[in-house]
Amino acid sequence: MSRTSDTSHTSDVLIVGGGIIGLVTAWRAAQRGFAVAVVDPEPGGGAAQVAAGMLAAVTELHYGEQTLLGLNVESARRYPDFAAELTDLTGHDLGYRRCGTLAVALDSDDRAHLRELHALQRQSGLDSEWLSGRECRRLEPMLAPGVRGGLRVDGDHQIDPRRLAAALVAACERAGVAFHRTWAERLSVLRERAAGVVTREGVVLGAGQVVLAAGSLSGRLAGVPDDLLPPVRPVKGQVLRLTVPERYAPFLSRTVRAVVRGSQVYLVPRENGELVVGATSEELGWDTTVTAGGVYELLRDAHELVPGITELPLTETRAGLRPGSPDNAPLLGPSGLDGLLLATGHYRNGVLLTPVTGDSMAHVLTTGELPDVARPFTPKRFSTVRTEQPA
Ligand code: GLY
Numbered sequence: 001m002s003r004t005s006d007t008s009h010t011s012d013v014l015i016v017g018g019g020i021i022g023l024v025t026a027w028r029a030a031q032r033g034f035a036v037a038v039v040d041p042e043p044g045g046g047a048a049q050v051a052a053g054m055l056a057a058v059t060e061l062h063y064g065e066q067t068l069l070g071l072n073v074e075s076a077r078r079y080p081d082f083a084a085e086l087t088d089l090t091g092h093d094l095g096y097r098r099c100g101t102l103a104v105a106l107d108s109d110d111r112a113h114l115r116e117l118h119a120l121q122r123q124s125g126l127d128s129e130w131l132s133g134r135e136c137r138r139l140e141p142m143l144a145p146g147v148r149g150g151l152r153v154d155g156d157h158q159i160d161p162r163r164l165a166a167a168l169v170a171a172c173e174r175a176g177v178a179f180h181r182t183w184a185e186r187l188s189v190l191r192e193r194a195a196g197v198v199t200r201e202g203v204v205l206g207a208g209q210v211v212l213a214a215g216s217l218s219g220r221l222a223g224v225p226d227d228l229l230p231p232v233r234p235v236k237g238q239v240l241r242l243t244v245p246e247r248y249a250p251f252l253s254r255t256v257r258a259v260v261r262g263s264q265v266y267l268v269p270r271e272n273g274e275l276v277v278g279a280t281s282e283e284l285g286w287d288t289t290v291t292a293g294g295v296y297e298l299l300r301d302a303h304e305l306v307p308g309i310t311e312l313p314l315t316e317t318r319a320g321l322r323p324g325s326p327d328n329a330p331l332l333g334p335s336g337l338d339g340l341l342l343a344t345g346h347y348r349n350g351v352l353l354t355p356v357t358g359d360s361m362a363h364v365l366t367t368g369e370l371p372d373v374a375r376p377f378t379p380k381r382f383s384t385v386r387t388e389q390p391a
Helices: 020-031 066-090 108-123 131-141 159-172 215-220 291-303 305-309 355-365 372-377 378-390
Strands: 007-017 036-039 099-104 128-132 151-154 178-180 184-190 193-197 204-212 231-243 255-260 264-268 273-280 314-324 333-336 340-344
Touching: 007 020, 007 178, 007 193, 020 036, 020 066, 020 355, 036 204, 066 159, 066 355, 099 108, 108 151, 108 193, 108 255, 128 131, 131 151, 159 291, 184 204, 184 291, 204 355, 215 231, 215 314, 215 340, 231 291, 255 291, 264 291, 273 291, 291 305, 333 355, 333 372, 333 378, 340 355, 355 372
Parallel strands: 007 036, 007 204, 036 178, 099 255, 204 340
Antiparallel strands: 099 151, 128 151, 184 193, 193 204, 231 273, 231 314, 255 264, 264 273, 333 340
């Protein structure tokens, strides 16, 4: 049993989780005049330290995810102003690169799959251009000679999530956000209302409103009533970082991606010479081991796409956990317990959805209502399903 002491810290808004979603919520809430605190042992850590940072609303479109597409596109639209504001405020270069994306096919099955994606993109009113294999290689000469065609999407960009996280920590500090560098152990509930959290050390952090933004850990906070725990699960992604030596630059000028034997592979070239290769997608619970098999498959698939990568130094291998939700879309807004809001479940789109999440959470914290753009993502969409399940 944990020790507890009297409430020694109180805030208007307490954010549980200092990843990019928690940080952007804290920053935007502080800008609205709230006294804000964040509880996290390592603010700016988490999945942003692993993610490649593709802003891929168009190339990551999937059947059945039209509603999510609206939110993704809106967040992409807000990115230029969001990045400029954050850079002006903090002086941090975010590595925001409006470079576009090329999704290519390596065989006739891949090409058929890409043609279907192209049709779906067109039906959805998105900009995307079909290119022959030769046209793809003209754009990106390092591509394998066997590339059979591809989709040029000039609107899918990238940002460096590590720089984004550092800038958000700086922006929060400037806005007066308090950081409690520890674990939130339990939600404190008083008179059927969330009232703060108790930390691992037994300190009570009181708050008028609590936002649970703990990524894949969001479904595990003790004290949240069972039927209101967000249905979020960890989905492991292994990611590699390589370095492009000066003499090979420019190795790639935009993000290049493909589906190889059913698995996604992408190569994201940064202006500073880093080349990020991702990512596996594994349902293995809380495991974050980097495996020989994961690294092998990523290198094998990336090599089929861009054979020259085998010349590059491999500088880092890492695994992170995406917060997956049952419909692959985030849970935003009131949870069903007064005073407890959610900002979690962003799955593959956390970096892309950072601007719209910050704005939407600040809006709901201020008014009690989600803005129109975020309304379909209320956590309450899952409550009927759960009450219908057998006990
Ligand atoms: N959005 C890329 C990934 O989750 O791997």
